[in-house]
Amino acid sequence: MGDDDRQLRPLEFVGSSRKDLIAFPELARQDVGHALYLAQFGARAPGTKILKGFGGGSVVEIVEDHDGDTYRCVYTVRLDHAVYVLHAFKKKSKQGSKTPKHDLDVIRSRLHEAEERDRASVP
Numbered sequence: 355m356g357d358d359d360r361q362l363r364p365l366e367f368v369g370s371s372r373k374d375l376i377a378f379p380e381l382a383r384q385d386v387g388h389a390l391y392l393a394q395f396g397a398r399a400p401g402t403k404i405l406k407g408f409g410g411g412s413v414v415e416i417v418e419d420h421d422g423d424t425y426r427c428v429y430t431v432r433l434d435h436a437v438y439v440l441h442a443f444k445k446k447s448k449q450g451s452k453t454p455k456h457d458l459d460v461i462r463s464r465l466h467e468a469e470e471r472d473r474a475s476v477p
Contacts, residue, residue, distance in 0.1 A: 364436040375442035382420040433472035
């Protein structure tokens with residue numbers, strides 16, 4: 355199947371992820387938007403990585419550096435009816451690249467919510 359044969363999957367935002375993403379600086383927001391657009395077609399953009407601890411490669415983190423800050427957006431392609439944006443945040447810790455526990459908890463909770471929403475979706 356070529357790129358032209360791929361179907362555009364809907365993009366759904368969970369929790370405050372849309373509002374949080376809109377608060378990113380414009381260039382970071384544009385780069386994240388492009389990565390999400392590629393995800394809708396089943397592709398992964400450069401600057402993305404599989405988020406460990408969520409089973410397989412279905413939860414992906416977009417990492418964007420802008421003016422010395424790091425912005426992250428997490429989405430899942432695991433579900434049938436859409437690409438779900440689970441969390442968007444500015445990484446505050448300057449030590450290491452590990453995703454903070456609080457943010458992992460938010461992602462887990464929103465993944466559960468996305469799973470429920472996806473089950474309730476009409477194909």
